[in-house]
Amino acid sequence: MRNLLIVLCLSLLAAGCGFKPRASLAVATELGPVAVSASDRFSxxxxxxxxxxxxxxxxxAVEGEPASTLKLLRERRSSRPLTYERGAGVREYEITYEVEFELRAADGSVRVPKQRVELSRDYTYDARGAIGSPAEERLLDEELRRGMVAAVMRRLDAALRAD
Incomplete structure (x- = not known):
């Protein structure tokens, strides 16, 4: 009984703060089989x-069968210095990840027109501790890629729900 009361109180508290479970993505019901294509096969x-x-x-998607296609038209990663320290050494960098994509149905019609998503992160570069900087940059790259997957999925979901 006590556990039930705790669960009920937590449910009411969660509902009171505006929490609601995420709805399922519209992608699953709308597209049928889906292939992802990119210029880099190992992307x-x-x-x-x-x-x-x-x-x-x-x-x-199954090879040879009709399928919707999520085309990654452009994928670009760049970095640029943000701030400098004495002696013209770079103190901070910004990494930018940009992707353009479109979604075509199995019949070739455009379901989601070409869209561009850009994400960026900045990080501090310490020349004295340079061993850690490449590892930090790799972690940021992975974080940007995970963020890009989530952003593209949200865009697909929103566009397909609007149809």
Whole structure:
């Protein structure tokens, strides 16, 4: 009885703060089998998007069968210095990750027109501790890729729900 009362109180508290479970993505019901294509066959983003679509309930495409296609038209990563320290050494960098994509149905019609998503992160570079900086940059790259997968999935979901 006590456990039931605790669960009830927590449920009321969660509902009172505006919490609600996320709805399922519209991708699963709208597209049927989905393939992800990119100019780089080994693109980690394409691999991660294919996995995210499968987790969302979309069927993976079968070679030779008609399928919707999520095309990664452009994928670009760049970095630039943000701040300098004495002696013209770079103190902070900004990493930018930009992706353009579109979604075409199995019949070739455009379901989601070309869209561009850009994410960026900045990090401090310490020349004295340079061993850690490449590792930090790799972690930021992975974080940006995970963020890009989530951003593309949200865009697909929003566009398909609007149809």
């Amino acid at each position: 980690p983003l394409a691999r991660d998007l294919a996995a995210a679509l499968t987790r969302a309930g979309a069927e993976p």
